[in-house]
Amino acid sequence: MSIQFNANFLNPAQVSGDQFALYKTHRSHVGDEGLTVPEGQKSFGQMLFDSLEGVNQEQQYAHDISVQAVADPDSVDPHDVTIAMAKANLSLSITKNVVDRVVQAYQDITTLR
Template sequence: MELFNAKNVSGHVVEMSRTNERHMDSSGRTGLPVGENRKKEFGGLVTQALERVSGRQLEADQLFERMITHPDEVEPHDVTIAMAQAEMSLNLTKTIVDRAVKAYNDITAMR
């Protein structure tokens, strides 16, 4: 992979090639979506994160139910680990939401 070559050098300016869409080109633009598309991308990321948290909760519940109904199929430590992961995910999500709400309230109170 060639990042730059001699024809891309002009004085103290070196034109680098983009190897990732997140990198800026010489005009300062990235290959990432802007405007409304960017908002949809952020919303999608938030939705995916919440779905993962929900999935961990469901997985822990299903393991717990299987441990009760079929104790020979499920190891108790697997259930404990799944429940701890689900609880940690939920606590982290609650913390992020609380801080986002606090930040919003702080910003609106600045007026």
């Protein structure tokens, strides 16, 4: 009994640093047509940038309301300042944790080789 194994391994010309060229080996594999984003939906990159923009807005609002509290204390409720600072701190902390985990995942993937 003879078992035939046909594997297409990468040759050194296909590998450059941490990147290598992938090619479609079966008709059921995702090709260029599978990477389009349906209309009305956001891509992952767009959602990521929107999230970072939201974190930035929280930070700016906390800064602006704290400056307003110092400049004109009667116009701002101290609770609003505290809540804005807490929201900004929490959103930045969550973003930092997500970035740290993404970097850790990337490092784990690159050391698997």
